Amino acid sequence: MKKSFSLLLLLAMLYACTPHKELKWEAIGDSITYSNGRPEASQHRISKGYMDDVVTALPYVHFNNHGYAGWTAKSMAENIGKIGIEKADIYSIFLGTNDWWVGLPIGTLSDYQNNTGNQTEYGCYRTIINKIRSLNPDAKIILMTPLQRTEYVDLNNPKVFMQGQYKAKDGVFLSQYADATKAIAKAECFELADLYYKSGINLKNAVNFRRLRDPQTHEYKNYTYPDYIGIPYDPATDEYPYPVEAMNMTYDGLHPSDKGHAAIAKMLVKIMKKL
Numbered sequence: 001m002k003k004s005f006s007l008l009l010l011l012a013m014l015y016a017c018t019p020h021k022e023l024k025w026e027a028i029g030d031s032i033t034y035s036n037g038r039p040e041a042s043q044h045r046i047s048k049g050y051m052d053d054v055v056t057a058l059p060y061v062h063f064n065n066h067g068y069a070g071w072t073a074k075s076m077a078e079n080i081g082k083i084g085i086e087k088a089d090i091y092s093i094f095l096g097t098n099d100w101w102v103g104l105p106i107g108t109l110s111d112y113q114n115n116t117g118n119q120t121e122y123g124c125y126r127t128i129i130n131k132i133r134s135l136n137p138d139a140k141i142i143l144m145t146p147l148q149r150t151e152y153v154d155l156n157n158p159k160v161f162m163q164g165q166y167k168a169k170d171g172v173f174l175s176q177y178a179d180a181t182k183a184i185a186k187a188e189c190f191e192l193a194d195l196y197y198k199s200g201i202n203l204k205n206a207v208n209f210r211r212l213r214d215p216q217t218h219e220y221k222n223y224t225y226p227d228y229i230g231i232p233y234d235p236a237t238d239e240y241p242y243p244v245e246a247m248n249m250t251y252d253g254l255h256p257s258d259k260g261h262a263a264i265a266k267m268l269v270k271i272m273k274k275l
Helices: 002-017 050-057 073-079 097-102 109-113 121-135 174-188 258-272
Strands: 023-029 061-067 090-094 140-144 191-193 210-213 220-223
Touching: 023 050, 050 061, 050 258, 073 121, 090 121, 097 174, 109 121, 109 174, 121 174, 140 174, 140 258, 174 191, 191 258
Parallel strands: 023 061, 023 090, 090 140, 140 191
Antiparallel strands: 210 220
């Protein structure tokens, strides 16, 4: 028994000391992905992104950033052959939040299965994944559901603000895009980072508060969720509603803070450790 245990211990030590194979990762996404390595985009409210966090934990992983601010799955599908996606061991796809806001039809799983084109969320994912498979049919593909989001106000242009997920946009909820991503992952047996339901980022902790004028007194007040819903915000006259101390999982109601990026990375590291 002692000899068997000693042998197992020796094998475990040898395995731990064996250098891990270097892995190449192509990270595909929107502005959340784009922000990695670009702290100036957030006026330095963040210092790194989820990819940096992943490679800190797994130094044998090396990534290319294919994030584009404002892009939807349709934008990505229509440009997937032009943005320099390379052959890699791992591909992650992190889209959906812009698709919800612009109203890209979700479609059905049959749009994905039948490769019907880039008119629906499902169809766009098929185009993107077809490109990945053309580069490396054996690559591991990780799908990432969109993050939960509250009221978004652009830090660099406060005139740009959007409602939170708690209300449907054109009759559709953000969760439905997350569910579509999950359905593709299940159908294809892809890895899934279910950020919408399992990252711990939600409406309550997206921000600590929104700083808005009290409609009665017109004095500024810090409102927590859900008390700030429906309170007017006028970018022409009001201060930016998310001062630094309002940051929690996001710094603007949508884009992750360092804390939020770390939560995303934690889920990806768990997946990539198995690869």
